[in-house]
Amino acid sequence: MVTLSILKGARNTGAVKKMLHAPTLKLYVIKEIPLINREVHALFKEWISAWQITQEETNNRLCNVYGAFWNVPEGHVSVVVEYMNGGSLENLLESTGALPEVCLQELTIKLLQCVKDVHGKMRVQHGCIIPSQVVFDQKGNVKLSLGIAHRLNLYKKHTADPYFANPNAYR
Numbered sequence: 001m002v003t004l005s006i007l008k009g010a011r012n013t014g015a016v017k018k019m020l021h022a023p024t025l026k027l028y029v030i031k032e033i034p035l036i037n038r039e040v041h042a043l044f045k046e047w048i049s050a051w052q053i054t055q056e057e058t059n060n061r062l063c064n065v066y067g068a069f070w071n072v073p074e075g076h077v078s079v080v081v082e083y084m085n086g087g088s089l090e091n092l093l094e095s096t097g098a099l100p101e102v103c104l105q106e107l108t109i110k111l112l113q114c115v116k117d118v119h120g121k122m123r124v125q126h127g128c129i130i131p132s133q134v135v136f137d138q139k140g141n142v143k144l145s146l147g148i149a150h151r152l153n154l155y156k157k158h159t160a161d162p163y164f165a166n167p168n169a170y171r
Contacts, residue, residue: 001030014076018083027083028066031146032076041070044077051146054121061114063135063145084143086136093131107134107142114144 001019007029008016014032021028033044048068055062064082071078089107093099099107111134128147135143 001028027085029081029083031079031081032071032074033079034076041077044068044079048079048146054117057117057121060141061110061117061143063143065146079146081146084135084137086138086140088132088136088145089134090131092136110142111144114142118144 001021004018004020004027006015006017014034017030017032019028019030020026045068048065051062052065055064063084066080066082068077068079111129115129129144133145133147135145137143
């Protein structure tokens with residue numbers, strides 16, 4: 001894999017890189033998520049597996065996740081995701097400002113279908129439907145991205161809570 005550009009800098013949720021797979025000349029996005037321990041790695045592995053199973057059943061409304069691997073020397077998990085060449089809703093809003101009501105209606109319908117897939121088929125909440133998680137291809141098709149940063153922040157928040165770390169503390 002050859003890094004072409006960094007799409008998002010390495011904040012607390014890690015870097016997002018546009019990569020070229022040289023043998024096939026396909027573009028991918030690699031999300032590098034810094035992880036604390038193997039327990040968090042297992043939680044993300046479970047989330048990504050559930051996402052992959054659901055994406056096969058959703059009529060292509062969720063971003064394709066091709067896999068994830070634990071990068072031990074650098075201390076993060078790298079998630080390989082499909083590259084959406086139309087950018088995100090965040091990029092669109094930054095460049096155009098407000099969207100016309102007709103566009104918002106279409107976008108809302110498509111997003112509700114995505115949310116229905118995640119909530120109905122995966123039986124979990126996405127938890128992070130923000131403009132940067134709504135992505136487009138060049139044809140204008142809308143897809144919902146993973147929301148991994150939200151899951152990582154939830155885990156960090158809950159591990160600081162002694163009741164989360166020890167369920168027996170409630171008894």
